[in-house]
Each structure stands twice: as structure tokens, then as C-alpha cells.
Amino acid sequence: MFYIYCPYCGEHREEEEFHPKGQAHLSRPADPDACSDEEWGNYLYFRDNPRGLHHEIWVHAIGCRKFFNATRDTQSYEILETYRMGDAPRVTHFTDKQKS
Amino acid sequence: MPGHVLKTSADYDGETSSLPRETVATEEDLTMQKYSGFGLLKHSLTHHENWQRVWRNPKPKKKYDVIIVGGGGHGLATAYYLAKVHNITNVAVVEKGYLGGGNTARNTTIVRSNYLWDEAALLYEHAMKLWEGMSQDLNYNVMFSQRGVLNLGHTLQDMRDIQRRVNANRLNGIDSEALDTQGVQEIVPILNCSANARYPILGASWQPRAGVARHDAVAWGYARAADAMGVDLIQQCEVNDIITEDGAAIGVSTKQHGTIYGDRIGCVVAGNSGVLAKMAGFHLPIESHPLQALVSEPIRPILDTVVMSNQVHGYISQSDKGDLVIGAGIDGYNGYGQRGSYATIEHTLQAIVEMFPMFSRVRMNRQWGGIVDTCPDACPIISDTPVENLFFNCGWGTGGFKATPGSGHVFAATLAKGEAHELAKPFSMFRFHNGALIDEHGAAGVAH
Ligand SMILES: Cc1cc2nc3c(=O)[nH]c(=O)nc-3n(C[C@H](O)[C@H](O)[C@H](O)COP(=O)(O)OP(=O)(O)OC[C@H]3O[C@@H](n4cnc5c(N)ncnc54)[C@H](O)[C@@H]3O)c2cc1C
Ligand SMILES: [Zn+2]
Numbered sequence: 321m322f323y324i325y326c327p328y329c330g331e332h333r334e335e336e337e338f339h340p341k342g343q344a345h346l347s348r349p350a351d352p353d354a355c356s357d358e359e360w361g362n363y364l365y366f367r368d369n370p371r372g373l374h375h376e377i378w379v380h381a382i383g384c385r386k387f388f389n390a391t392r393d394t395q396s397y398e399i400l401e402t403y404r405m406g407d408a409p410r411v412t413h414f415t416d417k418q419k420s
Numbered sequence: 421m422p423g424h425v426l427k428t429s430a431d432y433d434g435e436t437s438s439l440p441r442e443t444v445a446t447e448e449d450l451t452m453q454k455y456s457g458f459g460l461l462k463h464s465l466t467h468h469e470n471w472q473r474v475w476r477n478p479k480p481k482k483k484y485d486v487i488i489v490g491g492g493g494h495g496l497a498t499a500y501y502l503a504k505v506h507n508i509t510n511v512a513v514v515e516k517g518y519l520g521g522g523n524t525a526r527n528t529t530i531v532r533s534n535y536l537w538d539e540a541a542l543l544y545e546h547a548m549k550l551w552e553g554m555s556q557d558l559n560y561n562v563m564f565s566q567r568g569v570l571n572l573g574h575t576l577q578d579m580r581d582i583q584r585r586v587n588a589n590r591l592n593g594i595d596s597e598a599l600d601t602q603g604v605q606e607i608v609p610i611l612n613c614s615a616n617a618r619y620p621i622l623g624a625s626w627q628p629r630a631g632v633a634r635h636d637a638v639a640w641g642y643a644r645a646a647d648a649m650g651v652d653l654i655q656q657c658e659v660n661d662i663i664t665e666d667g668a669a670i671g672v673s674t675k676q677h678g679t680i681y682g683d684r685i686g687c688v689v690a691g692n693s694g695v696l697a698k699m700a701g702f703h704l705p706i707e708s709h710p711l712q713a714l715v716s717e718p719i720r721p722i723l724d725t726v727v728m729s730n731q732v733h734g735y736i737s738q739s740d741k742g743d744l745v746i747g748a749g750i751d752g753y754n755g756y757g758q759r760g761s762y763a764t765i766e767h768t769l770q771a772i773v774e775m776f777p778m779f780s781r782v783r784m785n786r787q788w789g790g791i792v793d794t795c796p797d798a799c800p801i802i803s804d805t806p807v808e809n810l811f812f813n814c815g816w817g818t819g820g821f822k823a824t825p826g827s828g829h830v831f832a833a834t835l836a837k838g839e840a841h842e843l844a845k846p847f848s849m850f851r852f853h854n855g856a857l858i859d860e861h862g863a864a865g866v867a868h
Contacts, residue, residue: 321762336763340753342707361853365705365796369694371756394708394754 322397324378327404328386341377343367344389371395375409378402452648455559474640475647480654480677484512486835487672487682489659489696491515493524493635494813494820495688496642496653497828498835500558503649505829506836511651512680513643514672516658520639523690524821526758526790528713528735528747530726531822532569532630534596535863536585539846540799541592546843547826548594548629554825560641562633567725567737569630570604572775574619574731581862582625589627597626607725612777619732619774632726632737638824662700668808669700686811686835691756691791693814702806705852706793706815709750710760712768714787716779718742727775730862734771744782746772750792750818759789792817797857802831802844811835812849 322335349355349363368374374394379387390402391411400411453459453472463471486502488495491513502508513519531551533544555561573579582598589596600623605613613621647653654677661673662685671681687696691708719742728735735747748768751760765787773780795801795815800823802813813831816823826843833841840848851857 335761342754357853357855361705361855362703365852366703367694367705367707368703369707369754370698371692371695371708374754376754392753395756397753397755397757 322399324390324399325402326380326383326386327388327402328384329380333380333383337380337382338378339381341379341387343369344375344377373400373411373414452644455561474644475653478652478654480512480514480652480657480674480680481510483671483681484652485510485683487511487680487685488513488835489672489685489687490522490689490692491519491639491643491653491655492522492688492690493520493639493642493824494690494816494827494831495686496520496639496646497824498686498688498813498831499651499653499828500642500646500649501829501832502836503646503651506832508836509650511646512682513646513651513653514657514659514674514680515653515655516675518655519643519653520636523711523790523792524635524639524824526711526713526788527635527821528737528745529632529635529821530569530630530728530735530737530747530819531564531633532627533594533822534569534571534585534589534625534627534630535860536588537858537860538588538592539858540860540863541589541594543800543826543830543843543847544823545592545594546829547823550825550829551633552629554638554641558641558645560637560644562637562641563740564631564633566629566631568607568626568628569726569728570599570607570624570626572604572624572727572729572731573622574729575622578731579622582623585863586625589625595627595629597628599624599626608723608727610722610776610778611727612775617774621775630726633821635821638821642828659696660699662696662807662810664700664807664810669810684809684811684835684838686813686831688813688831690793690814690816690820693793693812697805697812700805700807700810704801704812704814704849705796706801707754708756708791709753709794710755710757710789711750711792711818712748712760712765712787712789714746714748714765714768714784715739716744716746716782717785719744719782729771729775732771732774734768734775736772736776743785744779746784750794756791757789758791794818796852798860798863799858800827800847801849802827802834802840802847803849804834804840805849809838 323332325332391400391409499513533548535541573582586596586598601613604624658675659672663671669685673679697704723738726737737745748764793814794817801815830841830844
């Protein structure tokens with residue numbers, strides 16, 4: 321069971337209040353009509369899916385209902401930070417201690 | 421339902437099996453002894469202490485015609501059909517753990533072929549036909565038990581979808597029936613079919629030829645038969661890079677045995693597909709999620725078929741040993757940890773108790789997770805890749821056990837010829853560029 325800090329509510333809440341929404345920081349092509357099939361397909365479907373640090377979107381579904389980002393280790397499941405939409409992650413690589 | 425009897429049964433519990441004993445290759449190992457009733461009797465005289473090793477434990481050669489990364493059911497089946505059908509025996513299966521220890525060991529073993537779209541139905545039915553002859557073909561009892569599978573409908577829309585899928589199945593020559601509430605109740609008297617249920621059961625699709633099989637036996641049967649034809653099964657050997665030259669794969673680098681070269685490389689690593697693709701420098705339309713299952717304490721025979729429900733989301737069968745085998749849904753977050761959240765299991769048990777109130781006091785014994793490779797259209801990827809001579813077979817997600825023989829069969833042909841087998845063609849990874857998706861979320865909606 322995750323215990324997740326919502327950066328909007330400013331509180332830790334139980335996992336069941338939240339839904340994960342996949343990889344974060346994907347930017348929609350500015351002009352979809354100008355995309356090749358490959359570019360558009362990559363945007364829609366292809367993902368990093370790393371074994372390790374993952375920046376991902378969550379929604380506080382039965383709380384404030386806002387979307388936010390989290391950086392989580394997909395191996396240990398440890399949540400290293402949560403941050404608001406539009407912000408950049410602070411944790412972008414493991415420190416030696418975090419390496420699992 | 422006429423003639424609905426439990427034929428053979430599978431004694432499995434989905435738990436990770438103990439590591440097959442270390443084996444050392446000796447000359448005598450190279451001719452495989454045939455298993456038979458007489459052999460069983462003969463070995464009983466020496467207290468079963470003189471059975472032949474099931475497979476060799478060879479040192480890898482420098483180079484192979486084909487390297488298969490991943491020794492789960494699909495990888496082992498691929499090796500078997502490469503040797504058997506295509507006469508390609510200079511093959512290595514490179515497995516980081518032990519054979520069949522991934523999702524193959526962790527699944528709830530439901531086998532069926534009642535998928536909606538032609539492409540998927542033909543692929544899964546191809547597998548079903550191979551299941552029906554597998555124990556004889558491998559000389560290994562995989563305990564395939566065609567006890568039938570029910571997919572329940574709880575809403576009007578469910579029932580319309582079921583009708584549509586049943587009709588599509590029949591057009592493809594797949595056994596499939598639509599049942600009403602009473603028809604379901606006749607097959608499973610202990611199912612709560614009352615109109616007062618929170619999500620009343622309005623009917624189901626029924627595939628009589630569907631059922632379960634023993635997961636470990638499938639991996640071991642393919643492994644033993646492949647080994648006997650000369651395939652090298654290399655366990656405890658993790659691939660940590662794919663070596664390329666001028667845009668073509670030429671080998672793999674491994675943690676334990678250095679570089680192994682191969683003319684063609686097939687990756688069959690399920691939840692780790694994204695990791696392997698990254699080594700080769702491309703992305704896949706796949707995310708890895710935890711998927712959990714659990715078994716109860718053993719109870720007397722009470723359920724002689726398989727019951728699945730998309731709507732309340734749970735699926736259940738009973739093993740020979742008597743334990744109820746229950747599968748959960750995936751956890752929504754990406755995870756490589758082979759474990760999921762408690763809440764996911766709780767939801768599943770709620771669904772099971774809703775359907776089978778009499779199970780409410782059965783105690784659960786064990787619980788575990790696998791890492792499933794889910795694809796956006798709930799269909800697999802059997803495909804060439806941006807790297808020449810490198811092929812992937814993955815994306816089976818929550819439901820690939822049932823496809824094990826078919827997947828291995830068409831992937832072997834793909835690796836042998838260097839181009840996709842006819843049945844595999846629609847499952848190219850590039851369908852996510854050209855838009856030719858095969859949406860099986862309806863038939864694959866419940867994790868299984
Ligand atoms: C809880 C659960 C229930 C399920 N229930 C069903 C069901 O009822 N019916 C059904 O049809 N399907 C079911 N499935 C899905 C099914 O288990 C899988 O689709 C299928 O077993 C995949 O087989 P595989 O051989 O491709 O993968 P696996 O058995 O996972 O094999 C992949 C192998 O690759 C190895 N590997 C990974 N990385 C490397 C590396 N770098 N180097 C070397 N080796 C590597 C792994 O160790 C592993 O042994 C279920 C899955 C789970 C987890
Ligand atoms: Zn909040």
C-alpha cells in the first residue's frame with residue numbers, strides 16, 4: 321500500500337485515493353497534422369517503461385481531483401518525490417544510497 | 421449443459437516451483453528416455469532414485485544459429501519448434517533465473533481461444549489445437565484439462581458483447597455458446613445467480629474446449645524435448661546488452677558467460693521486454709505492471725470449471741489439490757517488483773465473494789505477483805524490430821499462458837525464415853504506427 325503525498329492537499333494519503341496515469345512529461349506534438357505516422361504513434365503508444373526511476377502522473381481521484389507528478393522507483397516502488405504539474409522533477413537519477 | 425464432466429485435472433498452485441536440481445551433462449544424458457507407465461513401474465523398484473536427468477546443463481558455445489533470450493514457456497516452446505519443425509538445433513535459450521520461473525510459474529493457467537477479432541481468434545485457436553495434442557507430442561503430461569470456461573455477463577451491454585463474440589467465434593470455427601442465467605446456474609450450481617445480487621448474472625459465454633493446464637509441466641516438457649534435440653538451455657545467465665553492428669544484432673552480452681554470438685536473436689522476456697528493447701536502442705508500446713494471484717487452503721472438490729467475470733473483475737478455478745486459484749487485476753502503476761498492492765487483492769476477493777458467497781470463510785494460503793507486459797490493444801507483439809536480425813515476442817500481458825504453444829510455433833517460424841509467420845503478421849510492433857490495432861479489450865478485459 322502506497323502512502324502518497326499530494327502536493328496540492330499537502331498531506332499524505334492512502335493509495336486508494338489515487339489513480340496512476342502513466343508516464344509524465346510527454347509533450348503532445350504542437351501540430352498533429354504535420355506528424356508522420358511514426359511520430360504520432362510514438363507519442364500515443366511508445367513508452368520508456370524503465371526498470372528504475374520513473375516520472376509518472378497520478379491523480380488524487382477521491383481527494384482534490386488534481387493531477388500531479390511523482391518520481392518512483394519501479395523496482396522497489398519507493399516514491400522519491402511528488403511535484404505539481406508544470407514543475408520539473410528534482411530527482412533525476414539514483415543517489416548511491418537509493419540504488420537498489 | 422450435457423456431458424459436463426471434469427476429465428483430467430491439473431494440480432497446480434501457481435507458486436514458484438523449486439529450482440530444478442543442478443545437472444551435469446554426461447554422455448548418457450544425450451539420449452532421452454521415453455516416459456511411460458512401464459517406466460514408472462520400473463523406477464518404483466529402485467525408489468525412484470535413478471531417473472535420468474531431465475535436461476543437460478551445458479556451457480554456452482561461442483555462437484549459435486538462434487539465441488532465444490528468456491526461458492519461460494514461450495521461449496522454450498520457440499526453441500522446441502525451431503528444432504522440431506525447422507530442424508534448427510544450434511539454438512541457445514538464455515535465462516537469467518531458472519526455466520519457467522517468470523510469469524509462466526505465476527499464472528492462473530486459464531486456456532481458451534474465444535477472442536473477438538479474426539487475427540487474435542486464429543492465433544489463440546492455433547494454440548488451442550496444439551494444446552490438445554501437447555502431452556503426446558512432448559511425451560510429458562501437461563495435465564491439460566478441458567473443463568470449460570465461463571465468461572459472465574452482468575449488464576445488458578455485457579450480454580450484447582457476449583452475443584457478438586460468440587457469433588464471431590462460431591464464424592471462425594471456435595466452439596462457443598451464449599448461455600442465459602439458468603444455463604450458467606446449471607453448470608455452476610454454487611454460483612450466486614439470484615436476481616437480487618448487486619451485479620446480477622444475466623448469462624455467459626461458454627467455451628467447452630477451454631480449461632486449465634499445469635504451468636510448470638508446460639515449461640519442463642518443452643525444455644526436456646528441446647534439450648533432447650540438442651538445444652542448449654543456459655540458466656542463471658542474464659543478458660545485459662544486445663550487441664549490434666551496422667544496425668544488425670550479432671549477439672548478446674551476458675553477466676555470467678560473456679558474449680554469445682547468434683545469427684538471429686529472439687527476445688521472449690515478458691515483463692522485461694522494455695529493458696531489452698532499451699539495450700537495443702528502441703522503445704516498445706508496452707508497460708510493465710504487477711499482476712497478482714492467490715490460492716486458498718485446499719478444500720473438497722466444489723468447482724469443476726473456470727469462472728471469469730470482466731464486470732466485477734475476478735476469475736477462479738479449483739486445482740486438483742483442492743485449492744481455489746484466484747486471479748486479481750493488474751495494479752495500474754508500472755512495476756517490476758513481482759508484487760502489487762493489497763487493495764487490488766481485496767477488490768478481487770470482494771468480487772469472488774459476491775459471486776460465491778459460500779467462499780466467504782475460505783482462508784487464503786499464499787499470494788504472489790508477476791510482471792506483465794501490457795500492450796495498448798491487449799494483443800501481443802510478434803515482430804521484427806528496428807534492429808535487423810532481432811525479433812521480439814512479447815506484449816502478452818495478462819493472458820499469454822494460453823497461447824504458449826501457438827506463440828512458440830509461429831515465433832519459431834518467424835525466426836527460422838527471418839520474416840513473420842502468416843498468423844503473426846498482424847501482430848507487428850509497427851501496427852502502433854500505421855494504426856492497424858487489434859482491440860481485444862473485450863475478450864481480454866479480465867486479467868487472465
Ligand atoms: C498472476 C498472473 C496470472 C495470469 N493468469 C493467466 C491465465 O490465467 N491465463 C493466461 O493465458 N495467461 C495468464 N497470465 C499471463 C501469462 O503468465 C504470461 O502471458 C505468459 O506466461 C508469458 O510467458 P513468457 O514465457 O513470455 O514469460 P515468462 O514466463 O515471464 O518468461 C520470461 C523469462 O525471461 C527471463 N528474462 C527476463 N529478462 C532477462 C534477461 N535480461 N536475460 C535473460 N533472461 C531474462 C525471465 O527470467 C523469465 O523467465 C497470468 C500472469 C500472471 C502474472
Ligand atoms: Zn490532493
